Amino acid sequence: MPRMRPRMLAAACAALLVSLATPSVAAQAASPGHASGTLADGATWIADTPARWNGTxxxxxxxxxxxxxxxxxxxAAKxxxxxxxxxxxxxxxxxxxSMWALESAERDQFATLAAFRHDVAVPTRVISVGQSMGGLVNAQIARDGAGRVDGALGLCGLVAGGLDLDNYQLDAEYTLTALFDPADAARLVNLPSAAEANSLAARLTTAVTAAQQTPAGRARIALAAAYLNLSDWAPGQSAPAPGDYTAQEAQQYSWLAQGLLSFIVPARWSVEQSAGGNTSWNKGVDYAALLRDSAHARQVxxxxxxxxxxxxxxxxILTRHARVTADPKAVARVRRSSTAGQGLSVPLLDIHTTSDQLVPVEQETAFAARVRASGDGALLQQAYVARQGHCNFTTAETIAALHALEHRLDTGHWADAASPARLQESAVDLNLDGAAFTAYRPARLTGAGRR
Structure with a gap:
């Protein structure tokens, strides 16, 4: 028997050790499994594998x-x-x-991937998927994941980032207090507790409900909704006609009255808690110019x-009395931890519902502009679903979008895989729960890019 050279022997031994230490794809392909663990910062992770794993x-x-x-x-998607x-x-x-966990999320996701490789199996392909705030995390992973991630799929992602989110929400809340609830106009930021944030949200909801009873109140609600980038298509209703401004406002009111403020006001408090101070400001904002930039200006x-x-x-009045200033250190912290779009290192497909009350579809416009400015526009595709509600996708839409991303990874080009027609066809062919992909171009995100 020929003797193995020392270098070959060392390589063979190393390969054997790796195969013993790291579960293989084949080892996990025989039966479904579940794994879990704890990361260095106390975060937990979970993993599920199918009976017949495709390696992704x-x-x-x-x-x-x-x-x-x-x-x-x-x-259902799982x-x-x-x-x-x-x-x-x-x-x-x-x-x-804080639940606004952007300080740790990307780090913990990469640590989870490392734990999966060590404790479960070595994948042949890695795809990042993120939803809502996790869509922002996903965009960061698509930016930073070269060599660790092959592609990324974003679902209703908060891709404009934390600063834009806080600022346009502040504009809307400030408008509501200035016009309906002056006693709260100076108490929109630096709230001492979640309970205070919830109380503020309840007072604003009550004020909006009362204002809806008069034409003047409805006009002013529409003004605040414009600053909030709030969709005019509410659940359970038909989309209003483009020029039916009364119907548009009525559906915007439906969003506000059905708990929207009770979510976004405490959520902004969570961002402040994560950042260690107020991260939004309106001092120096020209509210007339802000309205001119809104897709809802004619309605108002x-x-x-x-x-x-x-x-x-x-x-x-709004411009003259806008005096909220931010904590510079808190702003810097959120700008570092909670932004995306500075570039992409892998292909990213974002899908978004056209009527999203929590993460307005206009965020995709702001994000795409940043990605193009970075020179990575060819890596980004965006697609839209004609439906009301935040992250309100069917399972078929999610899987069809995943297949479109896989086409890009397999071929090196998007072709028409992420076009509305092809996505719709792919989703319908799955024979699951329907689809509503549509050709759509979001408007500009009002209140974005404040410096």
């Missing part, structure tokens, strides 16, 4: 909320993805901080005329 792991970044590990956007042969993994993020102007109100006077 989808590691999932969950949205704003309790820091509990999740590895799929919904139970079952369908496992049935299709994908392995799933995801972390909780650091459980010791029409409703003001119908109510006999002086729009210029209200805009002057």
């Amino acid at each position: 792991v989808l590691f999932f970044s969950h949205g704003f909320g309790p820091t509990t590990a999740a590895d799929a956007p919904s139970p 079952a369908a993805l496992l049935n299709a042969g994908y392995a799933l993994a995801g972390s909780s993020y650091d459980p010791n901080g 102007e029409s409703l003001y005329r119908g109510a006999g109100l002086d729009l210029h006077a209200d805009l002057t």
Whole structure:
């Protein structure tokens, strides 16, 4: 028997040790499994593998909320993805901080991927998936994941980032307090507790409910909704006609009255807690110019005329009394931890519902502009679903989008894989729960890019 050279022997031994220390794809292909563990910062991770694994792991970044590990956007999607042969993994993020966990989320997701490789198996392909706030994490992973991630799929992602989110929400809340609830106008930021944030949200909701009873109130609600980038298509209703401004406002009011303020006001408080101070400001903002940039400007102007109100006077009051300033250190912290779009290192497909009350679809416009400015526009594709609600996707839409991304990874080009027609056809062919992909171009994100 020929003797093995020392270098060859060392390589063979190393390969044997790796094969013994790291589970192989084949070892996990025989039966479904579940694994879990704890990361260095106390975050937990979970992973699920199917009976017949195709070698791809989808590691999932969950949205704003309790820091509990999740590895799929919904139970239905989880079952369908496992049935299709994908392995799933995801972390909780650091459980010791705010639910706005951007300080730890990207780090914990990469640590989860390393734990999967060590404790479960070595994948042949890695795809990052993120939903809502996790869509922002996902965009960061698509920016920073070269060599660790092959591609990324974003679902209703908060891709404009934390600063833009806080600022346009502040503009809307400031408008509501200035016009309906002056006692709270100076108490919008630096709230001492979650309970105070909830109380403020309740007072604003009560004020909006009362204002809806008069033409003047409805016009002013429309003004605040414009600054909030709030969709005019509410659940359970048909989309209003483009020029039916009264119907548009009525559906915007439906969003506000059905708990929207009770979510976004406490959520902004969580961002402040994470950043260590106030991260939004309006001092120096010209509210007339801000309205001119809004897709809802004509609606607001029409409703003001119908109510006999002086729009210029209200805009002057808003501009003159805008005095909120931010904590520079908190702003710097959120700018570092909670932004994306500075570039992409892997292909990213974002999908978004056209009527998203929590993460307005206009965020995709701001994000795409940043990616193009970085020179990586060819790596980004965006697609839209004609439906109301935040992250309100069917399982078929999610899987069809995943297949479009895989086409890009397999071929090196998007071709028409992410076009509305092809996505719709792909989703319908799955024969699951329907689809509504549509050709759509979001408007500009009002209040974005404040410096």
